[in-house]
Amino acid sequence: MKLFHNAKFYSMRKEGEFFSAVLVNNDKIVETFNKTPELQNVEYIDLQNCFVYPGFIDTHTHSFEGGLYSLGADLEHVSSLNDVFEILSETKPISGKIFAFHFDENKIKEKRFPTNKELDKIFPDLPVILRRVDGHSCVVNSIAVKKIKWEKPLPKFFSGHLNKRWNGIASTWFHQNLSDEAILDIYLKAAEKAIKTGHTTIHTMIGDAHSDLMHYRLIKKNLHRFPVEFILYPQITDIKQALEIGSPRIGGCIVADGSFGSHTAALLQPYKDEPENYGVLYKTDKFWEDFIKEAHLNNLQIAIHCIGDAAISQILKFYEEVQRENPKDLRHEIIHNELCSDKMLDRMQKINISSVMQPMFDRLWAGKNGLYEKVLGKERTLRTNRLASIYQRGILITGGSDWYITDLNALKGINAATKMHNKNERLSSYQAVKLYTSNAAKLSFDENRLGIIEKGYQADFVCLENDIFQIEEINKIKINKVVKKGI
Numbered sequence: 001m002k003l004f005h006n007a008k009f010y011s012m013r014k015e016g017e018f019f020s021a022v023l024v025n026n027d028k029i030v031e032t033f034n035k036t037p038e039l040q041n042v043e044y045i046d047l048q049n050c051f052v053y054p055g056f057i058d059t060h061t062h063s064f065e066g067g068l069y070s071l072g073a074d075l076e077h078v079s080s081l082n083d084v085f086e087i088l089s090e091t092k093p094i095s096g097k098i099f100a101f102h103f104d105e106n107k108i109k110e111k112r113f114p115t116n117k118e119l120d121k122i123f124p125d126l127p128v129i130l131r132r133v134d135g136h137s138c139v140v141n142s143i144a145v146k147k148i149k150w151e152k153p154l155p156k157f158f159s160g161h162l163n164k165r166w167n168g169i170a171s172t173w174f175h176q177n178l179s180d181e182a183i184l185d186i187y188l189k190a191a192e193k194a195i196k197t198g199h200t201t202i203h204t205m206i207g208d209a210h211s212d213l214m215h216y217r218l219i220k221k222n223l224h225r226f227p228v229e230f231i232l233y234p235q236i237t238d239i240k241q242a243l244e245i246g247s248p249r250i251g252g253c254i255v256a257d258g259s260f261g262s263h264t265a266a267l268l269q270p271y272k273d274e275p276e277n278y279g280v281l282y283k284t285d286k287f288w289e290d291f292i293k294e295a296h297l298n299n300l301q302i303a304i305h306c307i308g309d310a311a312i313s314q315i316l317k318f319y320e321e322v323q324r325e326n327p328k329d330l331r332h333e334i335i336h337n338e339l340c341s342d343k344m345l346d347r348m349q350k351i352n353i354s355s356v357m358q359p360m361f362d363r364l365w366a367g368k369n370g371l372y373e374k375v376l377g378k379e380r381t382l383r384t385n386r387l388a389s390i391y392q393r394g395i396l397i398t399g400g401s402d403w404y405i406t407d408l409n410a411l412k413g414i415n416a417a418t419k420m421h422n423k424n425e426r427l428s429s430y431q432a433v434k435l436y437t438s439n440a441a442k443l444s445f446d447e448n449r450l451g452i453i454e455k456g457y458q459a460d461f462v463c464l465e466n467d468i469f470q471i472e473e474i475n476k477i478k479i480n481k482v483v484k485k486g487i
């Protein structure tokens, strides 16, 4: 047995509760103490005055892409196309392909995507994919175009840039045909990064709704090999298949709509900067109605990507229908839930919908002259990322990074949640930590096992240099140690 001591252990069961020492047997907490006890035959582990929280849980990541892209070219900090080309020319292929991500044309001086011809100059023989920061569009080079099997001819005046369905086909092709070993390596990379940033569990989306299960079976079989616990989401819409693989849930970022940056998030009122454009609902009411009804009937927890208010209201309508006819505790998820009204939140509360939020979206896109104001206008920007409004209604609200879209870093998410641009939507630091601990555990029905430091719970901790509840710059706190299952 081990006694972790000399630290302040916040239980996260109720506000203000903490312990001074925690006794762990194998992977479980067996006792908590308000004073360090003197015990026989116990290994004492001195945590040197740090602050301990339940291990962070990120409830929304794309770990495969995150892991893959951390092996590829990161274009987050480029300021010109020349920078892009320079980084690309030094990038090593993974299974014979070049991956680049985090590209944002608005952040470089040319304000445009590179073309396929420009990419061909650097890589005439290797397929290249350069993905936009939101993942909703990409650029590919000529050899990639040749190799990918397209369903119909490419758009006229094609210069390498692809969005909507084209983007899905291209990224799926790039993600396929990797060896099992390469895939496991990529997930291992993701798991290592998760632990390093204080997480002990992360929810990860697998595959995409347009293709097959991709690595679901492989990862499920190898779960024990990773230092972090993965909660898996098969991103499919085939219910039979989800049941066959024994998944308790279905979906993830299976998309009801697109993104604000690509003007494809579905809106009830048009885009401010494109007055004719209402965005895109990717699927019909009939499709979602059938899917949600059948999944609910089969006791699958459903998760769907909804960004704009039109997408949220499309999905909410069918969630309401199934919960009204046949109420169950399945905690169906709306992922992102980015733009919504008070009324919609009231409706979510009534039928126990879970809201999987990304507080970092506010850091990236809210604020004066930010993306939200540009595409939605001031008034609607006030209705984005409504953390406090959701929390106050008692809706299950959890935090996630949507990694690779934002960094896999719960401290950044917690920090962002306490500093939302709209003051009315700010959470207290205690509430914000709940999004990544006790609330997050509930999303996967693990509230009796994870997310709290208490007798009987799994010994998953993150040990920090400073106290989240006392410090302003939460994102800068140093992580001293992460304990997963007592180790």
Ligand SMILES: [Zn+2]
Pocket: 253, 305, 335, 336
């Ligand atoms: Zn999404």
Ligand SMILES: [Zn+2]
Pocket: 060, 061, 062, 205, 252, 253, 402
């Ligand atoms: Zn996502």
